[in-house]
Amino acid sequence: MEHEIVVEGFVLQVEVTHCENTPPCPGTWSSDWDAQGCRELEFKVVSGICYDDDGIRMDVEPYQLPILAHSLGRQIETALWVEIDAINRRQKRWAA
Structure with missing residues (x-):
């Protein structure tokens, strides 16, 4: 599943x-x-964009994606868990 x-x-x-x-x-x-339960996550950064100081959009080069995944791994994982938990809460609410 892909997340932004x-x-x-x-x-x-x-x-x-x-x-x-x-x-x-x-x-x-x-x-x-x-x-105790278990929470593990494996992911792959597919693409990325960033903005320069002037607000101009710049694509992240494909060779930089693994470097970003490594250097920002903890932050990416935390953001993914926030998304996954939100999706699970929404699904439980709609199922009730």
Whole structure:
């Protein structure tokens, strides 16, 4: 699933390649993962844009995308979790 996020002045199109979002289940003692839950995310930055000081749009070059993914990995992951959690809340609200 692709998401558009804004991180450090970059507007990024990010594809989530793997998402594990298992909520904690404290009453389960079969394994630590079951009791504490698990949240993992793998992603790939597909494209990006930024704006210069004059407000002119500039595309991020394809060879710079892996560098951005590495240097802004934590911020990208946090922004993705915010998006994913919002989508899950909306789906639960509409299902009720």
